[in-house]
Amino acid sequence: MSKKGFRLSSLSHKYVMAAAGAFLMLFLISHLTTNLLLLAGDGGEKFDQAVEFLLTNPVIKIVEYVLFAGFIIHIILGVIIELHNRKSRPVGYKVALKSDTSAFSRFMIHSGIIIFIFLLIHLYNFFFVKLGLFPVYGGAESSHDFFPMVVVTLQNPVYAIIYIVSFVFLGFHLKHAFQSAFQSFGLNHDKYMPAIKVVGTIYAVVIAVGFSIIPLYFLFLYK
Amino acid sequence: MEFKLKIWRQKNASAKGKFENHTLKNVSAEMSFLQMLDYLNQQIIESGGEPVHFEHDCREGICGSCGLYINGRPHGPVTHTTTCELHMREFEDNSTIVIEPWRSKAFSVIKDLVVDRSAFEKVIRAGGFVNVNTGSAQEANNIPINKKISDRAFDAAVCIGCGACVAACKNSSAMLFVSAKVSQMAMLPQGKVEAKDRVEKMVAKMDEVGFGFCSNTYGCEYDCPKGISVEFIAQMNREFFSARVCKSKR
Ligand code: HEM
Ligand code: SF4
Ligand code: FES
Numbered sequence: 001m002s003k004k005g006f007r008l009s010s011l012s013h014k015y016v017m018a019a020a021g022a023f024l025m026l027f028l029i030s031h032l033t034t035n036l037l038l039l040a041g042d043g044g045e046k047f048d049q050a051v052e053f054l055l056t057n058p059v060i061k062i063v064e065y066v067l068f069a070g071f072i073i074h075i076i077l078g079v080i081i082e083l084h085n086r087k088s089r090p091v092g093y094k095v096a097l098k099s100d101t102s103a104f105s106r107f108m109i110h111s112g113i114i115i116f117i118f119l120l121i122h123l124y125n126f127f128f129v130k131l132g133l134f135p136v137y138g139g140a141e142s143s144h145d146f147f148p149m150v151v152v153t154l155q156n157p158v159y160a161i162i163y164i165v166s167f168v169f170l171g172f173h174l175k176h177a178f179q180s181a182f183q184s185f186g187l188n189h190d191k192y193m194p195a196i197k198v199v200g201t202i203y204a205v206v207i208a209v210g211f212s213i214i215p216l217y218f219l220f221l222y223k
Numbered sequence: 224m225e226f227k228l229k230i231w232r233q234k235n236a237s238a239k240g241k242f243e244n245h246t247l248k249n250v251s252a253e254m255s256f257l258q259m260l261d262y263l264n265q266q267i268i269e270s271g272g273e274p275v276h277f278e279h280d281c282r283e284g285i286c287g288s289c290g291l292y293i294n295g296r297p298h299g300p301v302t303h304t305t306t307c308e309l310h311m312r313e314f315e316d317n318s319t320i321v322i323e324p325w326r327s328k329a330f331s332v333i334k335d336l337v338v339d340r341s342a343f344e345k346v347i348r349a350g351g352f353v354n355v356n357t358g359s360a361q362e363a364n365n366i367p368i369n370k371k372i373s374d375r376a377f378d379a380a381v382c383i384g385c386g387a388c389v390a391a392c393k394n395s396s397a398m399l400f401v402s403a404k405v406s407q408m409a410m411l412p413q414g415k416v417e418a419k420d421r422v423e424k425m426v427a428k429m430d431e432v433g434f435g436f437c438s439n440t441y442g443c444e445y446d447c448p449k450g451i452s453v454e455f456i457a458q459m460n461r462e463f464f465s466a467r468v469c470k471s472k473r
């Protein structure tokens with residue numbers, strides 16, 4: 001951090017990181033809600049309607065750009081922070097640190113990288129098809145006809161397992177991330193922090209389990 | 224009691240350094256950790272060797288100079304206890320004790336177990352004080368302070384600047400120390416006046432001297448001998464945010 005000119009302080013890194021992360025956490029709720037419509041058992045009718053709404057709504061178009069920016073900023077800052085922190089202890093300890101910290105907090109970059117790899121696979125499965133970079137598959141009528149593509153992808157056990165494992169790591173990431181974002185914004189109060197931590201754990205479990213149900217459904221129940 | 228000691232030895236800041244093994248017999252359970260090292264040094268001196276250098280001063284947990292990294296924990300295995308107040312009865316007889324210096328880019332090793340903690344001094348010099356007019360201090364009771372606030376400011380003020388928070392942090396972040404100093408003054412009327420300037424200057428200095436970025440793992444709070452709470456880190460995050468957002472340019 002010796003460059004002259006525009007320099008972001010360590011705390012500002014954290015604010016931006018937490019703000020981007022908080023936005024991503026809101027996005028996950030909306031994404032999960034839409035995706036659970038896949039389980040409606042109506043051949044994807046409700047899901048298609050929701051997708052139709054999202055694809056045609058101009059506000060959502062803007063939110064989509066914010067979402068991409070959020071991911072990119074969050075990932076870049078995550079990597080910058082990690083690299084900086086590695087340099088901050090050039091000579092390590094012989095006996096590894098025994099301080100009582102949560103494993104979720106120590107492995108944020110690792111769970112983050114797993115989410116990132118998943119993200120690329122996920123974009124390849126659906127988003128890049130929508131953009132026309134890859135041909136439609138699974139008998140879909142157009143690049144916006146996601147339901148048949150979802151069925152083909154998630155009935156493939158390899159993809160189903162990749163998705164489920166990634167959701168578990170996403171849950172690990174969120175378990176620490178939720179309360180961490182509050183702390184980064186300075187919202188740590190002895191009266192509310194225990195509740196924030198409980199809500200964060202519930203949120204992480206709901207997201208991980210909620211998303212995992214979808215591949216499980218297509219793998220075992222969908223006919 | 225008898226111990227096998229594995230101690231970091233390093234001639235000077237630029238030397239390579241390595242672990243040295245010692246066996247120490249007849250250690251009494253009542254010895255403090257530093258007395259045990261004194262005892263070891265006596266043995267080393269008698270056999271013509273160079274004693275192990277380590278820092279200490281008050282030996283009663285108030286000066287903050289005695290930090291050693293013992294068996295994977297800054298200040299050793301007992302929570303809320305400085306190295307000087309740690310006793311040998313806390314260790315298992317015939318066990319091996321590994322003693323290392325604080326490890327952080329900002330705290331370089333000077334010799335053996337002694338590290339240069341002047342990075343903390345630099346942060347304090349950047350703003351960790353209250354400017355007052357010269358002359359005799361006014362009657363303290365003239366300024367009423369809510370008891371809860373003064374207690375809380377005191378909770379932050381008990382930080383002894385030992386550096387265990389940096390040593391305990393996987394990121395070598397100094398946030399617990401700096402936030403304790405920032406919060407302690409920001410809560411009291413005398414310190415409030417310069418609060419916004421202070422937090423900006425101290426954070427800038429903290430970044431400049433090479434500490435890592437906080438990632439809220441809270442190892443610092445766990446290993447701080449004075450039990451400083453990470454709530455003060457949150458408080459500093461608020462102080463800094465409001466300084467950046469609200470401070471006028473003039
Ligand atoms: C949907 C996906 C994601 C969500 C909802 C999310 C959310 C969050 C949140 C809220 C935080 C806490 C910020 C703070 O400490 O104040 C965080 C931290 C972190 N995230 Fe993510 N994240 C996601 C994906 C990723 C990805 C793809 C990476 C890739 C590298 C990543 C890397 C990190 C790292 C390294 C941290 C710790 C930051 C630190 O040390 O301060 N995250 N995440
Ligand atoms: S916050 Fe605790 S661990 Fe850090 S310097 Fe102060 S007393 Fe030592
Ligand atoms: S020697 Fe002063 S705190 Fe330990």
